[in-house]
Amino acid sequence: MASRPGTGLGTAAFFLTALGALTWIVMLAGPVRVATGLLGARSHLREMERAFRTELNAPLNRRSTEAGDRAHAEANAAVAAARRASDGHRWGAPIFDLALALPKLRGLTLELPDLLVAGEAATGAAQRSIRLAQDSLGPRSPIIERSEDGSRIVIDEIDELRAEVIEIMSLLDRAANRLQDVKLTNLPARFHSNVRRSIRQAEETQVVLGQARDGLDVLPGFLGADGRRTYLLGMQNPAELRGTGGAMLQMAYLTATDGRLELDETGSIYNVDTDRRTVDIPIPRDAWYVREIPDAQRFGNANWSPDWPLSAQLTVRYGRASADEFGVPFPDRIDGVIGVDPVTMKELMPAAGKYRIPAGHVMKARRVLHFLLYKAYARYPIPGHRRAVLRQIVDGFYERLFDPRHPSRLVSGAGNALGSKHMLLWLTDPAEQRFVEEMNWDGAIDVPERSDYLYVVEQNVGGNKLDYFQQHTYQMDVRPDASNARVSTEVSVHNGVFLPQPRWSMGDSKSRHRPMVNVYVRPDARLLSATAPRVVQGLNAWSPAQFRSGRLETPSPAVWAGGRPSEHRERGAKVWSGTLQIAPNQTGSLGFDYLVPGAIRTIGDRSVYRLAIQWQPKVRPDDLIVRFHLPDGARNVKAPGWRRDGRVMLFEQRLKSDLVLEVSWRT
Template sequence: MRSSPTLFPFRFRFRLRRLTGSHPQRNAHFRLLLRLFVLTLLLVVAYKGMRAAFYGVAAYQDVVELQTLRTRSLTPAEKLGQAERQLASLSTVMAGLDQELDIFYPLLRMARPLPGYGPALAAGPELVGMGIDLLAVARDALTLAPTQLAAAVDHGDAAALLALLEALSHQDPTLAGRLAQVEARLDQLPIGSFPPALAGPLGNLQAVLQLATPALRSAPVLPQMLGFQGARTYLILVQNNHELRATGGFLSGIGTLRLENGAITHLEFVDSYDIGRDDVEHPWAPPPMQRYMGIDLLFLRDANWSPDLPTTAQLARAIYQQDTGNLVDGVITLDLRAVQLLVGALEPLTVPAAAEPLTADNVVDQIKEFWNRPPESEATLQGGQFWEWWERRKDFMPMLAQAFLDKLQRGQFDFLKLANALYTALDERAIQIWVEEPILAAELARMDWDGGLRPPAQGDFLALVDTNMGYNKVDAVVRREVQYTVSWPATAGEPPLAQAVITYEHPLAVPGHQCDNTPRYGSGYDDMLRRCYFNYVRLYVPAGSELLEVEGVETDSVVSQRGENNTQLFAGYFVMLPGSRHTVTFTYRLPPDLTPENYTLAIRRQAGSPPLPVTIQVDGQKTIVTVTRGRYTWPAPGAKERSLIRAPRGG
């Protein structure tokens, strides 16, 4: 017979009273046992804590040794051997740390609500586990090529790198997968809530992992692409995103990068206006360029009309070969945001002509100053020496590139910080890369680093593409936001209705300003910010969508046609005064196979554009986001709230 719930507490108190009782001797024995137990527990905790501290110090020392190894005067084989020994020691230390901390893990996980260090303490068990797994991957990777590296001692770092890449091309196929698992676990941690002293290194590590995983998958072709099997030349398109174009900005500068045996043997930049011959045929410019900009023929500086970089890159490569006779092996774009990120990773960066060392905070202002007053020249835009100024206004590009290259070659930089800057630039599409080699091209597309206009196989798609047609730098200040609404009619089976409302704001008021689309420089760089916005706006949506109405553009400019890569394109042209707001609204039907139950949305942010605020309202469910990465998916993969988008439809 089960005990009554009211009887159990009485029996428990009775037995406890029998143990402790009121007998003085019995009470003394109990207190003695309790003190012994607490003392023993404290001794165990102290012992475990001291051993954990010992392992923590040892781990820190091993990490410091690994960090300084890169700058030590050792041969590649010696560096490899030392790295293997340090990694083995660190692995042993981390395993010991994990064992000593094991009894503390339940308490650490309970510390999450604590202010300040709570989230970091709660993540301690996972961080230690990831460290052990990551060390195992690193040790396996380093043991792939000891023979090859030893044979490369007399041939320098380039031969050592080739040996390592060749070994990685025959790697255990699980290596990249194991690294991706560690990366995925790190992605799940709330790094943003950790103290800065921990969040910074973890963020850098995260970037290294996100670069290393695709590099491992591309290892079979990296020796070829790095020039170990013959020199490779890449075309660099320098995009000024203050004058927004489809792939990120006006092609202000053109660079060539040559790699031989893993080393940079040539890096040169010229004004984009210097690339172009009048004695060869050029393709016709797109009709909107002809109509609104007066551009009849397409030269390299205007070649980035298509927002799909693989399409643009192949056209740019063909025009470059036609104008120079040189064939390149790939195309790289970078904009001012990329310059900020890379300079920030190497700061302070010394450029002789600059008044102060360059940092992420001042590099854009310094570039504008160099444009207004070219370095090592007395010519200015307003100084009566226009043609000398015009010829030298971009002289800063090779000087900045050389300062960057010098710092890399001296090795005086934080590798993890640079990796983080590179990953961020790729993730935001401030840097984009296209190559013809199919294995690497597929990996770049997989990571969304090739600048491709890539709608999903299923679901909704939205890509806003602005093209500044005003011969100015207004995009440096123009702000834009999108309100996107999708609803289903009450009648079952009818296609969903979509409306994209795009609001532009030009914050710099210029009283009495008259819009003039004549190419001119004015009084300086900042003068080109205070002008009208002549914008050709394109909206890429799923193929099969039907345009119903466009508001806010010139009536005779409206276009609806098939777009690149299985999309539908809606477009139009408008002019906006400085200091004003302007709204463009596209209303259209989406394909009928999109239902409330299967609906997803992929938003592609235009390269070179600032973070894009978007308000999404789908069948009554509202979400507000700011898209900073190249692509945003709603709802997020694996979201548990999918049922929320099945809100009742209005009648």
């Protein structure tokens, strides 16, 4: 929530740029003071932002020295320059009165008071934003109270922080309102787009500040201000994919009491999921994976749905049922489930700093992912030894994370992890969960009402860790058909494993990757055809035929009938499923042709195609290729991020977060 320390800087910079054009009204001291003051404020803002970014990137023990002092000085200088400009306007009043009588100067002079107020308010917002971020994230931050017993977040200081955010919002409101009062016809034409852009930037900044305010509203409760909270921390392994991002193999309990966060010693998921025994509980209608796959009906394997709220709640229910039936330890109260994976650790490691574990390994951001997902299996082939070392890594990481060396990097790292769904949140408190949903941190399936939709989700059904070596590619070919869209989607999975590999990473299917591919589309999408060659089964495990890539009739919810895939419904989406077997260094694929009714909308005088894509978190980003065929007569095409190749609009990107694409045109 504090990840936008530069709030107000861009907007303020425009105000001062526009006002700097007044240098051509150069007659007496007043007008000269206006011009020099505004130009000075603009340059000070630039230097302030540059210095502040330098400070954020510095180690914590070197904070608030040269760069921090320079940022403060430049912020104060920017505010002083803006005030000097306002004083110049007042002191030069007779000259400005004279300018009102001159046709060439009258319009600009009339708008000067609004522009000056906007400039003062914006520089004030920028100054307070810098000060807020430095006070919150600096080494002497009043928000963090340190003692011999550890550190805690001071709840009362959160209320003070919220009040400061509201004050910054008030200043930006004032700036935006005064800009909206400016009559553009009175300004030189070259400033019209800048005024509009600045108003838009101010509104966008207000949205971000509003989210910060709302987050600070619910943060005290999350931190246990009203009583002890207990959260289940589930650590997922993306080398063995499940719907939410990976098999849940490690766990811990995170407690929060009056701002103090503590992590119980991490342990194996099998401390609760003893002997992988299944439990009979009521299964929600949308949880079709769990209902149709018996081995998913247990605490450690219930996260097959990519919808984190659904999977998290199922996991908690299976934990309680296991405690009741088998007597395993599980808390009576769970206030939320937090899903993380090694990519989260990589993002947050710069904040925690490198460290050495008792086994002798030094953990750094650039090596933690490779070690956890690959090297540990080769170095520690005995499962008990490997799990002990992994616990040392995780325990050491969280011990440092709760008292980070670089707090600002904690903010940016957490933002990256949440934005890419490598960290997922589900909270039982309704207000807190609403905030999580507003921030899109909940990892829920989100099918838009009036857009095309694609969400490709893999489940590793080979019992191996080959997702570490794989690469997904999605190709969509979209052709308008009146108000409908005819879509061909091909999902390709490349198995990049090389041999030999550690025995424990190969699992049941050896070097053959077996991803169950599930394609989520709009609920009204109509399947026209599907393609995927089958693999001959029943042969010797090492026969040449078994090394061919193709489709397998397993598990039961992925079995095809009559050349058509199995079809399911989940959280408002239609799902087509199929399982591939892919030999080393080969690629397997599934193809689906379907019609999406009403995917082409008319908005005003434009036709619009919008595509919402959700992404399942993986070790490597997916390759996305979308081709949109423009209809005959299409003109004035607008397609941000696309490139045009004749009558085809092409979009290519490495996919590592949810995405919305749009093409619009006139006919």
